[in-house]
């Protein structure tokens with residue numbers, strides 16, 4: 001029997017959850033961000049300026065669904081920091097959470113994540129490679145929903161945007177963490193390099209948030225994924241034209257497939273051994289851009 005990972009009903013919506021405007025250190029004004037993403041076919045956008053929450057009620061929301069967002073950063077030294085992006089019901093300013101810049105002396109990474117989580121936000125660990133987070137520091141953290149498997153802005157800065165190995169380390173330790181891709185746009189060249197496709201019940205803020213918390217999405221820097229799931233005892237994926245499809249599993253090793261004779265791959269499947277804790281798929285196109293599914297977990 002075929003069981004798709006994605007909800008049966010719903011619509012695919014494209015969005016970016018991590019962006020900066022002139023409200024903090026971005027070069028584009030909020031209205032220009034909205035215009036750029038709407039013109040480029042995006043369905044939703046979260047403006048996540050540093051340590052400040054702006055509801056942006058003044059911006060038009062007829063062409064794109066605006067999610068509220070924020071990025072908190074704790075600076076430990078000029079070369080080391082922790083950045084956490086939140087989207088959702090940001091900024092209720094409860095007694096437990098005030099949206100401001102926190103110093104390293106004021107709180108820990110875990111306390112920051114707890115505050116954002118308790119505020120109802122979908123919490124993402126941003127660009128851990130660029131931030132110089134050590135793997136064991138990440139492993140000690142709980143309560144975040146996703147890690148940025150790909151961050152276009154820090155990839156442009158110094159090849160610091162790919163956190164796929166960090167993500168697998170979390171999954172190997174039994175942490176159920178989704179993966180997002182984002183632009184983290186500060187300057188125009190960061191635009192349109194990393195995004196997510198969400199399968200939501202409707203093109204509304206609430207439906208998008210529900211899909212995010214449920215993991216009904218995938219991250220990509222190019223390829224699209226049509227379907228992904230389990231059929232009998234195999235994992236399958238179907239995608240746009242790709243040169244490689246990988247199934248990543250643990251503890252047993254997974255399986256890789258490559259296009260042969262110039263014919264692109266659009267689907268693959270892999271028989272599971274029955275000993276996997278999780279499986280996920282990665283589809284890579286001819287330009288090297290990738291799409292990452294969220295993991296399917298097994299209760300072994």
Ligand SMILES: [Zn+2]
Nearest residue numbers: 071083126127
């Ligand atoms: Zn950041």
Ligand SMILES: [Zn+2]
Nearest residue numbers: 018020071184
């Ligand atoms: Zn950022």
